[in-house]
Amino acid sequence: MTDFLNFLIAGLTRGSIYALIALGYTLVYGVLQLINFAHSEVFMSGAFGSLIIVQSVIGRGVHHLPWYGVTGVLLLGLTSGALIGAIVAWGLERVAYRPLRKRGAPKLAFLISAIGMSFFLSQLAGKLFNRFSDNNFPTYYNVNKHLFDIRGVHISLIQTIMIVSAVVMMLFLDTLVTHTKLGKSIRGVAEDAQTAALMGINIDKTISRTFIIGGALGGAAGFLFGSAFTVYNTMGFIPGVKAFAAAVLGGIGNIRGAMLGGLLLGVVESLVPTAPWVGGHTWIGTQWTDVVAFVVLVLVLMFRPTGILGERLGRAA
Amino acid sequence: MSADVKTNLKRLLACLGLGVVLALMIGDQEGNQTDFGFAFKAAVFHPRILIFLGIGVLLYLAMTFRPRVAPYLTRAGVRPLAAGTASVVASYGLLNWSDSGNLTNGKLSTLAHGARDTSGISVIGRLFFGSAVPGLYWILFVLAIALAAAAIIVQKSALAWGAAGLSVLAGVWGFVAHEMVRSYLHSPDHSTGAFVALLGYATIASASVTVARTSGSEAATGAFLDRIFGWKPGFPLFVIGTAAALLGTFWASWFSPTDKNTSVFGMSDLFHGYPINGLTSAYLGWLVWVLLVASVVVAGAATWLQHKLLGWASVLVGAVALLISLLSMHNFSRIAADQKFDGAVQAWQNIGTGAWTLCAAFTVLAGAGWMVARKPVDAAADPVSPRPIGSDSLVSPGKSFAFTQAMLVVVLAGALFYPPTATGFWQTVLVTEIGTYVLLAVGLNVVVGWAGLLDLGFIAFYAIGSYTTAYLTDTLPVKPPHWLHLSPLMAIPFAIAICLVAGVALGFPTLRLRGDYLAIVTLGFGEIIRIVAINAKSITNGAQGAFGIPQPVVHLGPLHLKWGQDPLQYWYLLLVFIIVVVMLFRRLENSRLGRAWAAVREDEVAAQATGVNTVRVKLLAFAIGASTSGLAGVFFASQIGYINPDNFVLNNSILVVAYVVFGGMGSLSGAIAGAAVLTWLPEFLKAQVPAEDRQMWIGAVILLMMIFRPAGLLPAKRRAAELSGLDKVYSAETAAVPAGEGM
Amino acid sequence: MRTRPLAKVAALGVVGALALTGCGSSNNSSKGGLSSGGGGNATSYTIAFEGPLSGDNAQLGINEYNGAQLAIAEANKDSSLGFKVKLSKSDDQGDPAKAPAAAASIIQDDTVMGVVGPSFSGATKAVAAKFGAAGISIVNPSASAGDIQTLGFKTWHRIFPNDNAEGPAGADWIAKHAKKVFVINDLSAYGAGVSASVASQLKKDGDTVITQGVDAKTTDYGPISQQVVNSGAKAVWYGGYDAQAALFAKALAAAGFKGIRISGNGVKSSVFTTGAGAAGHGWYFTCGCQDATVAPSAKSFTAAYTAMFNTPPSTYSPEAYDATNILIQAIKAAKAAGSVTRSTVNDQVNKTDYTGITGQISFGTDGDLPPGKGTVNLFIDQGGNIKSLGDITQAK
Secondary structure (H helix, E strand, O other): OHHHHHHHHHHHHHHHHHHHHHHHHHHHHHHHOOOOOOHHHHHHHHHHHHHHHHHHHHOOOEOOOOHHHHHHHHHHHHHHHHHHHHHHHHHHHHHHHHHHHHOOOOHHHHHHHHHHHHHHHHHHHHHHHOOOOOEOOOEOOOOOOEEEEEOOEEEEHHHHHHHHHHHHHHHHHHHHHHHOHHHHHHHHHHHOHHHHHHOOOOHHHHHHHHHHHHHHHHHHHHHHHHHHOOEOOOOOHHHHHHHHHHHHHHOOOEHHHHHHHHHHHHHHHHHOOOOHHHOOOOOOOHHHHHHHHHHHHHHHHHHOOOOOOOOOOOEOO | OHHHHHHHHHHHHHHHHHHHHHHHHHOOOOOOOOOOOHHHHHHHOOOOHHHHHHHHHHHHHHHHOHHHHHHHHOOOOHHHHHHHHHHHHHHHHOOEEEOOOOOOOEEHHHHHHHHOOOOOOOHHHHHHHOOOOOOHHHHHHHHHHHHHHHHHHHOOHHHHHHHHHHHHHHHHHHHHHHHHHHHHHOOOOOOOHHHHHHHHHHHHHHHHHHHHHOOOOOOOHHHHHHHHHHHOOOHHHHHHHHHHHHHHHHOOOOEOOOOOOEOHHHHHHHOOOOOOOHHHHHHHHHHHHHHHHHHHHHHHHHHHHOOHHHHHHHHHHHHHHHHHHHHHHHHHHHHHHHOOOOOOOOOOOOEOHHHHHHHHHHHHHHHHHHHHHHHHHHHHHOOOOOOOOOOOOOOOOOHHHHHHHHHHHHHHHHHHHOHHHOOHHHHHHHHHHHHHHHHHHHHHHHHHHHOOOOOOOOHHHHHHHHHHHHHHOOOOOOOOOHHHOOOHHHHHHHHHHHHHHHHHHHHHHHOOOOHHHHHHHHHHHHHHHHHHHHHOHHHHOHHHOEEOOOOOEEEEOOEEEEOOOOHHHHHHHHHHHHHHHHHHHHHHHOOHHHHHHHHHHHOHHHHHHOOOOHHHHHHHHHHHHHHHHHHHHHHHHHHHOEEOHHHHOHHHHHHHHHHHHHHOOOOHHHHHHHHHHHHHHHHHHOOOOOHHHHHHHHHHHHHHHHHHOOOOOOOOHHHHHHHHOHHHOOOHHHHHOOOOOOO | OOOHHHHHHHHHHHHHHHHHHHHHOOOOOOOOOOOOOOOOOOOEEEEEEEEOOOOOOHHHHHHHHHHHHHHHHHHHHOHHHOOEEEEEEEEOOOOOOOHHHHHHHHHOOOOEEEEEOOOOHHHHHHHHHHHHHHOOEEEEOOOOOOOHHHHOOOOEEEOOOOHHHHHHHHHHHHHHHOOEEEEEEOOOHHHHHHHHHHHHHHHHOOOEEEEEEOOOOOOOOHHHHHHHHHHOOOEEEEEOOHHHHHHHHHHHHHHOOOOEEEEOOOOOOHHHHHHHHHHHOOOEEEEOOOOOOOOHHHHHHHHHHHHHHOOOOOOOHHHHHHHHHHHHHHHHHHHHHOOOOHHHHHHHHHOOEEEOOOOEEEOOOOOOOOOOOOOOEEEEEEOOEEEEEEEOOOOO
């Protein structure tokens, strides 16, 4: 049971990152019915942006900060990551999406322009910030410290932060979409753009704002990911693909679905290949992790072709 | 008013931002600097930034004054002028003008630097390279362009004639100067800078002539081209072929082993006393001229008189001439190797550009005859009779049909006889990158372009094809039964069959899914195949891969072909595959199945309602695409001899989709062009930008293409209709498609 | 009607023209014979580097390219050499499918006398026969697969013990300390190969072995670390490269693993020590190379490298440096013997007896280090610095 809980926590941590990125995919899909393939680069930009800002504020190396210092760095990182992510996502929409929208391009053209943008951004970042995978955040908290340790079940600080921020952001987004005026306009555009325009909603602005919100979430996720692991220019690719899978799993366009899909995918990836309940032996083996993830996805889609919670464009659930 | 200011300000800021991004793209690498942000600082806090900001400002001005400039842009001659300018700039700035190691090596600027002070080159040549005025060639170029532009703006024919004269002068002068350098160095070279500059100047000159001869302010280049090509079908081909033939015989080198560089006139002397066979001896002495004159005359007569029988005669003469040429070329190059000419090792080596150009010329002349011979048939099948909806074929009714046919012939001649004259590097690239991915893109075009199913795991079938070949040729840990050891080409039917099955197996459970759901599932399928290849070590040898897959051999009666290390051999094999597949697919496109695909793509529910068996149709698309990919896999495995799971990563699947859409979804020629351009580009960029940055530039190119030409390079006509409205597209066929309808 | 066909023509024209030019724009033709290096007594020769300079594995390629650059720069400062060496680079992205084109561009340059690379075993298997046919000597600084020497490549050489030598040596050492070992690989050709040889040797030594793979693109090593802890293994071997190992080290520390942590040559670098930080302290590495802090030549190498590239040498930089120097020495010897051609240079490389910063190097007939040659040393990350513990067979 202890093992099981430990793996569950590891899976939830992984899943929270997926969920945070998946929220960005889902939000954009909701209004445009497009996979924003460059969202992974928004994530990467958030990580690099917050890395630069955090590093210039507290300096490199190892720091022993009091709890309010750690909180401060966290808030700084989250806001700077979100800010940079939002800016990049906004620019992305202006450059890679809006011109195509104005020309009524076929749907695949959007996909390819996003892929082009993704290549471009990740390589430009590589050129500007170096292509090596050894950009690390300064150590501002005790990485090995277990926040709780109850009879062998332990959860570390960074795991807590990830899970909590994912939940908080999902709640925030949920409220934003269901209860604010902006949310209303997003839902309106998602439902029927032309009618929404007739009702006086500025479509361009709404889409821009959707990208900004999605980008902010992606950028913040980038910070969390970067400070837990590492920062490099192609860091967005794999989490991006997984988050896309998570969004589809939960029901793309569906905010709670993205959250559920992300967490579920993380937990499946953590639990199924290792199967802690089998005891000390390995069951399937971690080398099959991705196979397990995709097989689960296919199985779910075979029985629920629009994901677990169903496809609901621009609505909370 | 203030809103106006605001928009302008925004626009200016965006343009300046673009300038900064450009500066960053061209600036230094961060590398592994301890000084984080070095690259940014080096790019932004450097006087050079002013140039980039200047570019931004220019862009802003261009955008602001666009309404006032726009009327001029539609005038006659503008587009050819732009194309010519681009070619000349590319030639002067990017391309090699010499690839001999001796004087200088590379671009015009370095060549000019050395050549202008070399006393062995005549003063005319040195003058061009800037012995009197440094950079004279640039000055000439700018003058010509300025004159032509002025002519377009003020509509003065005198100016236009001046521009035409100047560009002819500059083009010919440059070409002659380059020839002087070449003969001075006395070595064969593969550089094409001078030739491209000549072509570019020719385009500028013709643009200027057009300006001089046109009075109206609206260009009608499309109609003009149609008129040219529709006037006497085949005649433009005749002109091209004759020009190529003359170029090949009077100008270029024919045979160039070490220290011997001979034109066609010297060939007889070179092989005097060597045991070349009678045909070759006759060929080098007089037969080549007879063949040349005969095929030119017959093709000329056929195209001028539009006589069907003459057309067939021209085909016959061209084919015979080609055959005799190839036989002689084989014979003399083999004799050279047998006689141990320095640098000659085996047949077909060291044959110069001239001989191959002549072969291409014969092909083009035969093609001209073919167009005449086939014309009446096609004209009857032609135009107004309604063609089925969903016909995105290469061939469109009307006069542009003739144009397309002519292009086909030229492309074919180029594909056949250009590669032997390229360097080893480009031959390899042609096989391992361009050709292979063209085949893949053609296959994926069926799935994505025609049936409208987004497949992000296409490379999986490529992997299956490769591993099937490895299995059947006994290079995997798991052994085939002993009676089933096959040579790679024999593996093709098996690979195709297995990929068909795999395609159906993937398609079946996923058929209920649409669009993006399908995308992620296929993506997952691709990853699963790769991971299985890595992890199933006892079957696939895991990450170490399979080594020693034999090269293809063909034993067919008296015919014994064996492929070795030479990329050219593989190119011709690949060309056969591509041509066969393309021909099959062209038939498929306009078949019942092709139309069913279009119906499913446009509206699945409606298609179902009208009686299309959507399940079957979609499965067929998957299976046919997959088997093409499998064929490419067989070729790849036996050509490279070693495969491992790294060859089949997700990124490659994404790239193939990008090639198809970049080229123009649903159009065969588009898929081919897209794959060719995007696989060629990174190799071309190797010489232009740091290796690390290539993907960045490619990303930018893809992005720009999608922004400015969302339908792709050579869009299918129906797609073009969706984007730019129906009135701009030829026939009534597209009227059934609602404008603005997406995928 | 007006614009479409025109645009088509323009596109085709531009593409055609550019393709034409592009195809011709590559460098020397092998048929030319006039280029300066072909003659045999020229003053400048080229050594080519083939490896990943772009793509996911670019870092390794750049490490090696830098090492080679340093060797070239030092050689050109040495006036007694009698000729100049140039370094050309050819990017294969570490991808076997891209390697033939990269190799072709090297082969067609007549001045190239030898190749450093290809960096990866896969790319090596794809092109070594081509280089062999062209007679160009290959000195390989990093392709470690244990079977390359058996494939009969004529001009191929490797300057360090392969996976089949390094792995078992490491396994024997582990077996002295632990009876239950968790062997993890990154599913790359290198990681999987070396880990397989470690695992099989461990089994021979009577240990219980648990093998697992984690894709090299993974960043979250939480679950696998938890698994290591739960398995009760006393030691863990990681087969893979430095950046991933650093992430793994951090996750392992966070999961509370206390046993022996050991890895191979691919991890022994500053990328690992800085990336893992405190979590990397106490990690062991096996490496068929000398201790860079002891050998004086290695010390000056580290200093010069750091001065030139603003960063300390990393994985495979020293090997590439040595490989380049071996080729330079071979050209020098060939020149002294009378004629410098690709084949004479290859003959000289075959005769190499060279003491470099990674050890004493000579080649057997199969191109690999002769059996028994090349000691495998054990290293440890001690407070962020990599320190040698000496010959692994003697180490505690």
